[in-house]
Structures are given as C-alpha cells and as structure tokens.
Amino acid sequence: MTQRIALRDIFFLFAAACLALLPLTGQAQSTVPRAPSVEARSYILMDARSGHIIVQHNADQTMPPASLTKMMTAYIAEREIQSGNISLQDQAPVSVKAWRMGGSRTFLKEGTQVAIDDLLRGIIIQSGNDASVAMAEYIAGSEDAFADLMNQQARALNMNDTHFMNATGWPAENHHSTAHDMARLARAIINDYPEHYDIYAEKEFTYNGITQTNRNLLLWRDSTVDGLKTGHTDEAGYCLVASAKRDEMRLISVVMGTASEQARAQETQKLLTYGFRFFESYKAYSANDVLANPDVWLGAANTVRLGPQKDVQLTVPRDSADRLQADMTINPQLRAPIEKGQQYGTVTIRLDDQVISETPLVALESVEEGGFFSRLWDHIMLFFKGLF
Incomplete structure (x- = not known):
C-alpha cells in the first residue's frame, strides 16, 4: 500500500x-550555485541534525588528524563523566610521561594532582598534550589502554577509516582519520553530551598562572561559531573542525591539510557561509x-x-x-x-x-x-x- x-x-x-x-504546481525552482573552491587537501560540510553532507572533497581519504585527535579524548572523558565513572571534581595525578610531553601544553607539574574539569579545558581550549595524557592515564591506566578505548568508540560511531595510537595526535605510524570521520565525531560531541559543549566556545583558559587562548580564530570572527578544535603538524598541515548555529540550523565543517592558521579559518568560513546561505534544515516529521x-x-x-x-x-x-x-x-x-x-x-x-x-x-x-x-x-x- x-x-x-x-x-x-x-x-x-x-x-x-x-x-x-x-500536486505542487507553479513552484519556483531553487537555485543552488556551485560550491566555493576550498584550498584544503580534504574537507566536508555536514548538517549536524540530519547528517546530510552538503559539500565534500577527499572526505574519506585517510590523513594524520594531528590535535583533532583530542576531540575523541574529550568525548571519552565526557562519556565517563556522564556515566558516573569519574566526576569533574576528581583529582588526576600528573605522571612523568604527561609532564614531559612536548608541543602544546597546559603546563602541568609532575607529581601534582589536577581536577578533571581543568584537564578537560586544557585538552579542548589549550590543546594540551600533557593534559590529554594525564586524562588518558586517569581513565584507562595507560595511554596505550586509552587508545584501545578510542578505537572501540570510533567503531561505535562508524568512524571506519580512523585508527588512534595515542590520545594527543602526536605523529605515529597507523594514526589516521578522515574529514568525514571527524565530522561524525563532532556530531556525536554536539548531540550526545550537550552539557559539556559550551567549553568548545571558550576563548581562553588559565592554569598554573598561564593564560592561553583558543586557536580557533573563528571564535573571534563569527559569533555563530561555537567550536570545536584545531590541529597542526608538519605532515597534517593546518586542520580545523568548526561548528556554527544560525537560527535552527547547525553546520559542521572540517578542513584538513590547509597551508596556515589563517587559511584554515578562511577556508572554513567559505564552507559555512555557503551552507547557511543556500541550504536549510527541515523537520519532516x-x-x-x-x-x-x-x-x-x-x-x-x-x-x-x-x-x-x-x-x-x-x-x-x-x-x-x-x-x-x-x-x-x-x-x-x-x-x-x-x-x-x-x-x-x-x-x-x-x-x-x-x-x-x-x-x-x-x-x-x-x-x-x-x-x-x-x-x-x-x-x-x-x-x-x-x-x-
């Protein structure tokens, strides 16, 4: 029937x-122009509600995700908080391994204890490698064991082209993801744990007397942008997962392999502008x-x-x-x-x-x-x- x-x-x-x-007669046909040219090795624009892909290029090509990895580290921490296994007030010890991490840091001190709330902000806002390792060790006992949790969660989210070797995105063989998988992860962060999502819009965080700003330039340039994460290594280039909400529509943009910090913000803005200008979210039922x-x-x-x-x-x-x-x-x-x-x-x-x-x-x-x-x-x- x-x-x-x-x-x-x-x-x-x-x-x-x-x-x-x-029958619908006399309706004007919508005109959707060609998507803008985006200077990135891989990119995708997705509607956060429907999961519909508006624009993509090489979105399923595996690439090193750099610090975009920390989105999964934060997601698992949020999951553990939600489930009651840990709390924001818990105190996590800082190991020698966490303290010695190079790159972006929250400047944790070895031998001290740090509140999970501070570690979460250190991961998301400051992109702290030390905070990421401390969180991984507190949840799973070791970073290697935590990487197993990350991969289990990736499979649960249908991130089938992703494999994690660590909690930070530090370059490692067989540590890879895709723009499409990162968009799936961003969608899960937004939809599954909205009570923690406000952290992704915070522009700075101070720990140990040191204030660091969020590297997502769009938080300053576009008031509708409220997340999520930047990443950069020589091999990965400059990467950005961003999300913005205008009226009832939320979009997720991922660019990977751009040329500079300015470029990743500029190319992301192109995608978001195109999506909001020419598309809309519609609840059928x-x-x-x-x-x-x-x-x-x-x-x-x-x-x-x-x-x-x-x-x-x-x-x-x-x-x-x-x-x-x-x-x-x-x-x-x-x-x-x-x-x-x-x-x-x-x-x-x-x-x-x-x-x-x-x-x-x-x-x-x-x-x-x-x-x-x-x-x-x-x-x-x-x-x-x-x-x-």
Whole structure:
C-alpha cells in the first residue's frame, strides 16, 4: 500500500485510504550555485541534525588528524563523566610521561594532582598534550589502554577509516582519520553530551598562572561559531573542525591539510557561509507522529498506529520545502501479534524526483492476538477475500 503526502501537512491516514497526491504546481525552482573552491587537501560540510553532507572533497581519504585527535579524548572523558565513572571534581595525578610531553601544553607539574574539569579545558581550549595524557592515564591506566578505548568508540560511531595510537595526535605510524570521520565525531560531541559543549566556545583558559587562548580564530570572527578544535603538524598541515548555529540550523565543517592558521579559518568560513546561505534544515516529521493507521487482522484491536521512531530531519535547498513529497509503503495484510517498535513500512521522501530520505515506519503500539471468536471471524473474512 503506497500513499503520497506533501510534507507541509501532517496526516492521520486510515486503513481504507487510497493514494493521496497533492500536486505542487507553479513552484519556483531553487537555485543552488556551485560550491566555493576550498584550498584544503580534504574537507566536508555536514548538517549536524540530519547528517546530510552538503559539500565534500577527499572526505574519506585517510590523513594524520594531528590535535583533532583530542576531540575523541574529550568525548571519552565526557562519556565517563556522564556515566558516573569519574566526576569533574576528581583529582588526576600528573605522571612523568604527561609532564614531559612536548608541543602544546597546559603546563602541568609532575607529581601534582589536577581536577578533571581543568584537564578537560586544557585538552579542548589549550590543546594540551600533557593534559590529554594525564586524562588518558586517569581513565584507562595507560595511554596505550586509552587508545584501545578510542578505537572501540570510533567503531561505535562508524568512524571506519580512523585508527588512534595515542590520545594527543602526536605523529605515529597507523594514526589516521578522515574529514568525514571527524565530522561524525563532532556530531556525536554536539548531540550526545550537550552539557559539556559550551567549553568548545571558550576563548581562553588559565592554569598554573598561564593564560592561553583558543586557536580557533573563528571564535573571534563569527559569533555563530561555537567550536570545536584545531590541529597542526608538519605532515597534517593546518586542520580545523568548526561548528556554527544560525537560527535552527547547525553546520559542521572540517578542513584538513590547509597551508596556515589563517587559511584554515578562511577556508572554513567559505564552507559555512555557503551552507547557511543556500541550504536549510527541515523537520519532516517528529518522533512518534502517527502517519498511518492500517487494518490489523486477527488482533485484539482492528488497527495499529504507524510512524517514525525518531525525528526525520532533512537538509534541503532554501525555499524548496514546498516541493517535498512522501510515499508511504505499508506492509499488506498486517496480522497480530504486532510488536511495538517493529518496522511495518517505509516513508520515502523526495525533492522533485530525487529520493532524499527513507525512514522506517514502525508500530507505535503493540497489538496482541484477539480472542478465539474474533480470530475465527477474521479467518473467515480472509478466506472469502482470497487472502487466507
């Protein structure tokens, strides 16, 4: 059974409904110009809500991520805080290994103890290698063991082209990631632990009497930018994962392998400007919206409510939402028992003739088998309808 609806209208569809088509005529076609030229070896622009990729180039090419690695270090720390395994007030010891780390530093002192809250800010704002190692050792006992946690988490986030050897991004063989995977990680940081996300927008942090500023220049240049992380090594070039929110739309940009600190900010700004100017986020349906109410045979109830289990978020060219249409395909002859959360159909969303989303329609309630006589009657009806 297939039904079509315009997404501007939310329908309660019943079992006897036939194909319903709302034609859209006279709509002006949106014009989306070519994406800007970006001077980076690899880059991607993603809608944080839908996960839709607006622009990409070499986004799945493996490259050294440099200090972008610390996004995963911070993510695991945030996960451990959320789960109650550690707290922001815990005091982590500073080992000789952490103290001796070169490169960007929070200037921890060997033999002292540092609050997890300070380590988290040292990692995110100052890009402290010493803070990253101290955090890794506190959570997992050693940096090597922590790297195993990082790789497990990468697989859980479908970062399939990423492998970590350390918590800092210090150059190491087989330590690599991609722009696409870094965008996936940024999306997880934003969506999974929003209570910690404000740290990524902080412009400076003082520890041990030393104030250091966030290296993300866009925090000063664009008030809508509120994260996330910079990185640089000779091999990786200058890298930046940035996120910005304007109105109801949040974008994630990743550039890897740019020529300078200024270049990574400039090329990121190009991507963000393009995305916000020519695209918009659109919620087609909310979780648990009732989109269909088909018949159920042999059940204690005669119908079942079907809808999406999660919000259906889309990324579309601006002013094109009126041209969205949806086809709903529902499994024929639904028979009890019906299990809540089980898929019994699909809603396919198109912009003009292009499929842009396919979402399972699941049962929003369970329907148990009916009594003996009601099931007997349904069997008789199915027999005469030739559906038995």
